[in-house]
Amino acid sequence: MNARLPLDFDLRYLELPDDMYERVLPIPHGSHHLVHANPGAFERLGLDPALADDPAFVALCAGHQLPRGAKPIATVYAGHQFGGWVPQLGDGRALLLGELRDPHGERWEVQLKGAGPTPFSRMGDGRAVLRSTIREYLCSEAMAGLGIPSTQALAIIGSDGPVYRETLETGAILVRLAPTHIRFGHFEYYAHSGRHERLAQLADFVIEHHLPELAERPKPERYLGLYEHAVDCTARLLAAWQAVGFAHGVMNTDNMSILGLTIDYGPFGFLDGYYPGFICNHSDAAGRYAFKRQPQIGWWNLACLEAALSPLAPREAMRPLLDSYGDRFESCYFDLLRAKLGLRETRAEDPELIIAFLDLLAAYRNDYTQTWRLLANFRRDADNTALLDHFVDRERCAAWAVRYAERLRAEGSDDAERAARMNRVNPKYVLRNWLAQRAIERAQAGDYAEIDRLLHILRTPCDEHPEAADCDAPPPDWARDIEVSCSS
Structure with a gap:
């Protein structure tokens, strides 16, 4: 050595x-x-x-x-x-x-x-x-x-x-x-094989080294705390995935981190055109892990974790925590999308405004990343031609823009200040599959410069990178049929 x-x-x-x-x-x-x-x-x-x-x-x-x-x-x-x-x-x-x-x-x-x-x-x-x-x-x-x-x-x-x-x-x-x-699967292995002593040792290990604030709690409260942490961080992770348009592709329980990390990248994909039914994994013929189903699968996987932890904590105590997943997810998700819209305040009508915008994107499969980024240029008292030109149905977009402008005026939003905030949370660059594929093909030929360039851009995806003018576009014609599977 x-x-x-x-x-x-x-x-x-x-x-x-x-x-x-x-x-x-x-x-x-x-x-x-x-x-x-x-x-x-x-x-x-x-x-x-x-x-x-x-x-x-x-x-x-x-x-x-x-x-x-x-x-x-x-x-x-x-x-x-x-x-x-x-x-x-x-x-x-x-x-x-x-x-x-x-x-x-x-x-x-x-x-x-x-x-x-x-x-x-x-x-x-x-x-x-x-x-x-x-x-x-x-x-x-x-x-x-x-x-x-x-x-x-x-x-x-x-x-x-x-x-x-x-x-x-x-x-x-x-x-x-x-x-x-x-992962969740570690707990499932010891629970379903009847090795409950090892299950407790694994749970105590995670608590001692990663959630020490739970260590002083008596049993079974410490295990309930572990489960609640898993519910909360999974809800937040799924909300973040949905907000940026990321599809994992293989959300098996053995690919779910107990700390709520994104783990085991394989057939992932970032949305190009906004299509809630997007399936990034060519191996997923039934669409179990389609983009729109990810939040539900998060709940399903947490239900499996609840079953795995049931030898350590009563299920009747864990069930309310599992039931809270939906509210935790929605709260985080709508907070993230409020920020993407540049809204500073929380109002009851916000989810309706957000869903209407997503429906508008879905109707014409507008590019998800580009459209959010374009929205920073919106002005409360202008005709917003650039935004309207981005949609096939200008009239429908104009109707939504009126509602958005009213919402901005209601909280006294300043256009310039809001645009700056939006550009800090709406990325200009994401790792589209065609960008990854181009880097792969060049690397297979012995040229690793594109890996270096993408790594630099993706480290600060909300910044302007003039040297990367070719990296914020939807897939070119040659890349429209790229398929990724579990071997990816």
Whole structure:
């Protein structure tokens, strides 16, 4: 191990009984090279970004060497996948290398995704491909730029080792960060296998290390607090997804973070034209995870978590918390959309005004991101020609604009001040699938500059980036038929 790398790992998960995980070592696959390192993530960890240029860093991430203190493991969990129960899943292509402390003393789990098979690979090869790794790398940073809780990415390590998916592809490893990667499915595994002692140990572990304010509560109140936190952060996460037009694509319970993080990016998609029935996952033929269904699926997954925690806390006490999910979601969602409309006050008629605008977008599939951004140019006492020209039915848009102008006048809104606020919350840039695809195709040809450019733009998506005039447009003709599936 190169002594210049200040990477000293430990891992609190090892405090849990050793039958709750499997020891596993990364298995290098071909020769490796750095594709991209995320300077923001290095800064977050208090590391010099120049470390990414050290061959020892690449060797560490590729599994050729282990850093000091690393004792890699794969964890076991279960889950409901597309509504069907699977009693055992687990980290099939990810291993938990250990934890690093940032300058503030916060701990970050470091996962290697694609570093080889684990005992939970279920006949899989445990590998990741460059295509999907780039998508997750860029989107996790895009979500952070939008202020949405997410796992983060430290680096992409490329490999010349072949990986077979629908076709032969180039392999890669994603170095992924999160406070914890524990999911609803971890709790489901121990509950449904009847290992209730382990279930309590896992719950206590999460509380001790991530929700310490609950630790002093007696049982079962501490577990009710854990569940309420999951309900609240999931409601807020889903509201944020809906507000920015993000579709996850695989909202299985094993892809739901107990801390309300966006996790396991695969066939995701940001809306282009506003279509509530948008299905981003080509594998989701029934549309279970269509954009408009995401809030409902959040509730369904929380109901599964309630069942999993029922050996620790009475369901009659958890049910009111689950029932509160809808109100929590709606409150957060309409607050976010009020901000997108530039409204400072909360009024009873606001949801009707918001829904009318969304209906207007849906009627003609207007571009979701562009239209919200354009709305900042609205003036209370002008004809707003630019907005009207954006819609096929100018008369219907004009009728809504009259209502919006009245609402702005009612709270004494100043046009210039409101426009500035709106442009701070309505992004100009999101990671549209065609942008990701262009970066992927260039990277597959050995050119990683587009990854760097997109990462820079997506870190501050509400700012103007004159150098990125080509990145805020709907998909070009060549990209209209891009399909992403569970292998993405």
